[in-house]
Amino acid sequence: MREPTVIRWPGKIPAGQLNDELMTAMDLLPTFAKLAGADIPTDRVIDGKDIWPVLTQGAPTPHEAFFYHKTTKLEAIRSGNWKLHVQEGKPTALYNLETDIGESNNVLADHKAVEERLLNYIKTFEADLAQNSRPAGYVDNAVPLSK
Numbered sequence: 001m002r003e004p005t006v007i008r009w010p011g012k013i014p015a016g017q018l019n020d021e022l023m024t025a026m027d028l029l030p031t032f033a034k035l036a037g038a039d040i041p042t043d044r045v046i047d048g049k050d051i052w053p054v055l056t057q058g059a060p061t062p063h064e065a066f067f068y069h070k071t072t073k074l075e076a077i078r079s080g081n082w083k084l085h086v087q088e089g090k091p092t093a094l095y096n097l098e099t100d101i102g103e104s105n106n107v108l109a110d111h112k113a114v115e116e117r118l119l120n121y122i123k124t125f126e127a128d129l130a131q132n133s134r135p136a137g138y139v140d141n142a143v144p145l146s147k
Helices: 025-036 052-057 112-132
Strands: 066-070 073-079 082-087 090-096
Touching (some): 073 112
Antiparallel strands (some): 066 073, 073 082
16 A cells, blocks of 8 residues: 655645655654643553654664555455565565565565564464454444434
8 A cells, every 4th residue: 555645734744755664644643742742541452653753864664564455355465565464464575665565576485574573463463353353433322412
């Protein structure tokens, strides 16, 4: 996924710069909270990260790994320049996005160490999900607030 985004704050964010670091909309909550001096909730896991240093100081992404889902199924994981596609938890393709942004040259057979590292991220991520998942909002016998 590549999403062109324009971020502007004169005097705070340098103008005219390109940034290829991995950031996501879920990073907005912790970033805006920090800028406003607010605390992030501690009673739940917040997946977003503070990206202010990435935007203002050229820092690297705070995301060690990023997970791509289609509905509830994990489809891929990205870490640095590497993106591993999976089906049912099994690796199907590996791409070096620095040299192959179009994901046309599957190098899975040539990079077993990268595959293992990314699979370990998936294991850790799935354990984290199992431990910290919350049910979606549900109310028994829900009644609309307006009639």
